[in-house]
Amino acid sequence: MELKNVDLNLLLVFNQLLAERRVSKVAEALGLTQPGVSNALKRLRLLLGDELFVRTARGMEPTPYALRLAEPIGYALSTIHDSLNEVAHFDPATSKRKFTLGMTDIGEMYFLPKLMEILRRQAPGVSVSTVRNTTVNLQDEMEAGHVDLAIGLLPQLKSGYFQRRLFRQRYVCMFRKGHPLDKEGLTVEEFRDADHVTVVASGTGHAIVDQSIERLGIRRNIGLTVPHFVAVGHILSNSAMIATVPERYAMACVQPFNLRYVTHPLALPEININVFWHAKFNKEPANKWLRSLIFDNFADGREA
Incomplete structure (x- = not known):
């Protein structure tokens, strides 16, 4: 059997029937109608070639085959659920993350002394390395996640990138x-x-x-x-x-x-000095934390 032939919703019904043992309870829990649950069970029986659940005075009792499937299907659904609903979290105080920043020599002289002192206090396990904006293909490196953020005047970073102004300078x-x-x-x-x-x-x-x-x-x-x-x-x-x-x-x-x-x-x-990041990592917790830290400590406050 190929996974492409399996409707995930059928497995949800299966897992809920194992817990509730009653079609009405399953319908209520999943927001379905009772005929909808019955139809899902019918499709699953055809797909797996087993009755799966037998109606008794105590409710829908699982067959031996259904009981063998119970643990792996329950584990798989739990893993999917947890992955999709995981609250992404980044703890700077305990992280050992290494960040790579794209910047010029000016950026290194202006940003790094203060930034490293802030990291020493807030994220002592975090380390930073820099690459020159001009010595790597910044677009490809940021898209691949090899460079987390770039700072500077970088007109080549357009489509697929977010940017936020730190300050204007003359x-x-x-x-x-x-x-x-x-x-x-x-x-x-x-x-x-x-x-x-x-x-x-x-x-x-x-x-x-x-x-x-x-x-x-x-x-x-x-x-x-x-x-x-x-x-x-x-x-x-x-x-x-x-x-x-x-x-x-x-x-x-x-x-x-x-x-x-x-x-x-x-x-x-005057020129804009911006922080740039690739759209793929817009919601990545560590990336969000670092760019917020940079903005909070280096922005001139004139950005709308």
Whole structure:
């Protein structure tokens, strides 16, 4: 016999008859009519080739074959019921879950110190690893569940993904303290004529700033181009160069590298920094917990 030929509802009737032994009770318990229960029993008898239940003065008594089926069918139905009605739960205090986050080097510098301190207090057994948004196929990795969340400016994550904004941030101009431009107000000409270090952050959306500067007709003196932001603080602290960087990255660099940043002289677009997750894991308890934790601790509160 193939399972595809078995109607699960017939097994529900069978299991309930074992418990109630009366058609009327079964009908009441399952929300069926008595003829409906009788018809289900008739179909099950034909399917299994056995009477299954015999009418007696004490009610519907199971046959020996029905009694042999009772335990495995009851166990199977119980397992299905429990699985479908399981209250999904994630306990951060006891979990040993390892999360993988997709983010840039900026994200690591801005989010990870605070996030790891929060996890140390709330989820000491939880660990985190990161992957660069630009070094993996983020769409495939998130769909497969290899990357739990991604954070940043990620225009490539569209269909099949949920996202929630953490904050909007502007671009600023950053340089070392004591730089000739370390003063109140920076003119467009001063910005244009300075020596620049730029970051080619392909795949992250940060390229929008370079495109915007070009559209404004500003030709910078670009002396150095690097593939990531992680070295920019070191470079600026030991040179006369300046850089256009996201403000929250600048905030993280000011103290460690003795830097300063000012409002950018150009009208550059603000960017959204979002948390992304694949729709397959929208209701997965651990995923829900982590993204809620991130939002509660890093969102600027301006999202509707």
